[in-house]
Amino acid sequence: MDRSHRNALILLHIIVLVFGITGILGRLIQLPADQLVYVRTIIGTLGLMAAAPIMRFPVVPNRSDWHLHLLTGAIIAAHWLTFFGAIKLATVSVAVTCLASSTVFTALLEPFWYERSVRSYEIALGLVVILALALIFGLEGEHRIGIAVATLSALLAAWFTVINGKLVKRDHAGRIGVYELGGASLVMGIWLAVDGRLPRPLWELGTSNIIYLMVLGLVCTSFAFAASIAVMRMLSPFTVSLTINLEPVYTILIALLIWGEDERLHVGSYLGFALILGALFVNGWMQQKARRRSRQAPALTV
Helix, strand or coil, X not given: CCHHHHHHHHHHHHXXXXXXXXXXXXXXXXXXXXXXXXXXXXXXXXXXXXXXXXXXXXXXXXXXXXXXXXXXXXXXXXXXXXXXXXXXHCCHHHHXXXXXXXXXXXXXXXXXXXXXXXXXXXXXXXHHHHHHHXXXXXXXXXXXXXXXXXXXXXXXXXXXXXXHXXXXXXXXXXXXXXXXXXXXXXXXXXXXXXXXXXXXXXXHCCHHHHHHHHHHHHHHHHHHHHHHHHHHHCCCHHHHHHXXXXXXXXXXXXXXXXXXXXXCCCHHHHHHHHHHXXXXXXXXXXXXXXXXXXXXXXXXXX
16 A cells, blocks of 8 residues: 555544444534534535645635635535534434445445446445444334434535545645535525525634534634545545545544444344444455556557
């Protein structure tokens, strides 16, 4: 494994750990899901814009891709709305575990966007994740509505991951983040304004909410969002999506430490997490094997 690829994988796991904190903050912040997403995206957008001089990326809109940025921003807004909604409807543990199904959705969407054939091992690993989810949710059936909403969130996550895998090939991850998060905040702002439910100013939301929202907006959004797009220069969307399945593991461990029995699942559910982890290791092995084959393949001569 070359150094740049290894560094990308290390950064990806740091990002996943940060994402794991997101669900915890979603439960701690005392705001409805849609207002939470709105405030998060505004803080995230401003954070990326402030970091632009340091990261040395342009903030002038990319005219050729602005429509894709707005579309992806709307998808991201819907993803976070359904994700935080699922946390309110069920538990943190159930909501984050559902995100593992994004692997299957990515395996189905990526060939269409990248105009390539479906890889059989991606489908196989995706099915393993589905079986793991079936095991978990067969035992955690009291949260059916939350499960459905969280699975929809996983589909939306797969969709914007695949789109960003294309966009990052021709633009800076920071600028993509600015305009996608800006698009998400615009969508949520219109939603809340029409409904007459725009949140109070940040400084009126209480000390704990302010702290949690700043961590969520700057660390879990500005940093993690731009970094997760940047790693796609080295890693495929499927690898990113499958590795993000570690998010439930990190989140559930943290949730258990904070809330104990409220977040505890059935013993059999943890076997599902083991299956997901196994799929991650198999994917890494398959990706490394494919790279070795491509390097050893003889060059074509004319």
